[in-house]
Amino acid sequence: MITNTVPLEQGREADVDKTAIDNPAHTANHGWPRNPGMELDLGWVMDQRVNLSAGERRVATLPGRRTVKKDAQAAWLLKALTCIDLTTLNGDDTAGRVKRLCAKAANPVRPDILEALGMGNRRITTGAVCVYHRFVSTAVEALDGTGIPVAAVSTGFPAGLSPHATKLKEIEASVADGAKEIDIVITREHVLTGNWEALYKEMQEYRAACGEAHVKAILATGDLKTLRNVARASLVCMMAGADFIKTSTGKEGVNATLLVTLIMIRMIREYEERTGFKVGYKPAGGISTAKDVLNYQFLMKDELGREWLEPDLFRIGASSLLADIERQLEHHVTGAYSSFARHPIG
C-alpha cells in the first residue's frame, strides 16, 4: 500500500505520493498559459556557453546521490507512467499494433497490481500515444472516450528533409485527423550552419500550422555536434513558441542522455526566468528501464521543481519503458519479477 507521505532516504518527505498520481495529461492540463514565443533575441542565443566538465560532474553524481525506495519508488514510477508518450514508430507498424498500444495506454498496469498498490480506484493512463501520421485516425478512434491525446510525429520525421510546404501540410493533416500534439523535427542544417533566423522562422510556421494542437520541437541532439548548439537550438525553438522541447527522434546514433537533459532543462529554466512562460521537456529514445526514468525525474525535480514532474510539462518518449515499470511495480507488490514476455507491449 502506498502511503500518503513516504520519507525519502535523505530524510525529506516524498516528492511524489499517491495523492498526486491520478493526474493524467488530459486532466492535469493546463494550469499554465501556453508559451506564446517572443521575438528572436540573437544576443541571448549567442551568449550561450556550456561548461562541459561541470555538466558531466553534475549528471555523473546524480544516480548515487538521489534514490527512492519501496513505496516512494512505486509512487515515482506510477507518476512516470502518466508521463509516458507510449510510442510506436516502426516501418512495420500496422493498425492492429496501434490499437493494441492504445489499449495498453488506457490500462497500463494490470488491475491486480494496482489493487495491491491501493490504487485500484484510480484512473491511471499514459500521457499520450505517439504514432506516425498514417495511424493518427486509428489511434484517435481507439482512444475515444479515454481522453488520452494522440501525438503525431511530423515534418518528415525522422530526418526532417521533406519540402517545407509538405511539412506544413503534414502537420495540418494530422491535426485534421485529431492529433492534439505534434512532434516536429527541426532542420538540423539550420543549427549546424548557425542559421538561427531560419530555425526560428521554421519553428514559428510549424507552431502556426499546429493551431490549438501543442507542438513539441525535436532537436535531434545527437546530430547537433555540440552542447552549445543544443542550448542555442533549445532557446530559439522556445522563442518561436515551442510548447515542449524534445531531445531525439529515437533514430539518431545517440538519443536522450542525462547530460543533454541538463543543458535543455537549464535553458527551460532560463526561459521561464526571463519570460515567465513554462515550456515542457521530453527526453526520448533509449529510455527503457525504471532506473533510467527515475534519474530523469530526479533531474527534473532538482533543476526545475515539482511542477515539471507532471504530464503537462514532462513527457517521456518511450516504446519499451512501460514494460519495465510494470515489472518493477509487480515486484514491489509480489516480491517476484515476471518475465518480459508477460509484458509484450510498452
Ligand SMILES: O=C[C@H](O)COP(=O)(O)O
Ligand atoms: O519518441 C520516442 C522514441 O522514438 C522511442 O524510442 P525507444 O524505442 O528507444 O523507446
